[in-house]
Amino acid sequence: MLKGKTALVTGSTSGIGLGIASGLAEAGLNVVLNGFGxxxxxxxxxxxxxxxxxxxxxxxxxxxxxxxxxxxxxEEAESRFGSIDVLVNNAGIQHVSPVEAFPVEKWEQILAINLSSNFYTIRAALPGMKRRNWGRIINIASAHGLVASPFKAAYVAAKHGVVGLTKTVALEVAETGITCVAICPGYVRTPLVDNQIRDQAKAHGKPEAEVIRDIILAAQPNKRFVEIQELSDLVLFLCSPAGASVSGSALQIDGAWTAR
Ligand code: NAD
Known part of the structure; x- marks a missing residue:
């Protein structure tokens, strides 16, 4: 039932986005990749x-x-393929700094990429989904869409915003065949997290293995990274008929991080 549909995945030249785009392609959807590199x-x-x-x-x-x-x-994706049926808002960046020293341009950039881009893609793709009365909007938020950590003011604010946007859109499309869901992963080993491991190792003068155990996975009770494949499989579930009533949800996939 997904074969021949079209998915657009933002930030899909790397990490989670690339894994999700690959999973959707393997399920038979045409895919629009996006991102830098x-x-x-x-x-x-x-x-x-x-x-x-x-x-x-x-x-x-x-x-x-x-x-x-x-x-x-x-617009280009719709004219090439006739529709965007699955929209995955995944592009995101991180910056770590105490709030009073947080660079203003980083704040603006993170809010734009991690939050506002979701608004702009949804705004543009929704009319087509409504015409066809089917769509899946999947926003990759974070455990940081539900709880905070220090020194990540822009990221945490943006991801909480994504969860709010998800709920609002879900209510607006509730009587259609469209759903809107936020996925809230804990730590996933991608280039974005590798950079944090490197920065923390430098800042604390510790080996990377220690940083992973004592700092990065300190918040994640199961002490393992979430696998990209697990996120890709969750996206496919949400796109399947079994996902039809999962809407407005912020789905934790975080080894019980946010259960605390
Ligand atoms: P990543 O750095 O591997 O990939 C980020 C992608 O976004 C890349 O393709 C990059 O080119 C793209 N991108 C960055 N700025 C862009 C811009 N201005 N325009 C277009 N594309 C841009 O990161 P990732 O870890 O795969 O993260 C993907 C998403 O998952 C992000 O929204 C992130 O916040 C979220 N997330 C990641 C983790 C984790 O532990 N890695 C946990 C929770 C949530």
Whole structure:
């Protein structure tokens, strides 16, 4: 039932987004990739995914801080494939700093990429979903959409905002065949977390293995990283008929972090 549908996954040149985009392609959906990186590497990724799965895979270089580029990305995807059926808002960045020293431009950038881009993609993609009376909007929030940690003011504020936006959109589309869900992962081993491990190791003068055990996974009671595959499988569940009533939810997938 997903075969032939189209998915747009923001921030899918790396990490979680790439894993989710791959899972959707394997399930038979055409995929629009988005994100930054080396042009040659992205082309290799795009062509490889298309060849491996047999679906059509395109790439948009739209910058998630630019509303005009976001709107154009959605319009281009719709005119190429006729629809966006599954929208995964995944692009996100992190910056760690005490609030009084938090660089203003980092605050603005994180709010734009991690929160406002979700508003702009949803705003642009929803009319098409409503016309077809089917859609899945999946916003990759974070455990930090539900609880806070110090020194992550912009990230925590943005991710709480994503959960609020998700609930609002879910209510607005409740009587249609569209759902809107936030996924709230704990720590997943991706380039975004590797950077934090490196920074913390430098800041604390500790080996990376110790930083992972004592700092990064301190909040995650099961003491293991969430696997990208687990997130990809959850997205496929939400897109399946079994996911039809899961809407407005903030789904924790965090080894019991937010159960505390
Ligand atoms: P990542 O750094 O591996 O990937 C981020 C992606 O976003 C990349 O493709 C990058 O090119 C893209 N991106 C960054 N800025 C962009 C911009 N301005 N325009 C377009 N694309 C842009 O990170 P990840 O760990 O895979 O994170 C993906 C999402 O998952 C983020 O929203 C993050 O907050 C969330 N998340 C991650 C974790 C974790 O532990 N890794 C936990 C919870 C939530």
């Amino acid at each position: 080396d042009a040659q590497q992205i082309e290799t990724l795009r062509a490889g995914l298309a060849q491996r799965t047999g679906v059509q895979v395109t790439y948009s270089a739209a910058d998630m801080t630019r509303p005009d580029e976001i709107t154009r990305m959605v």
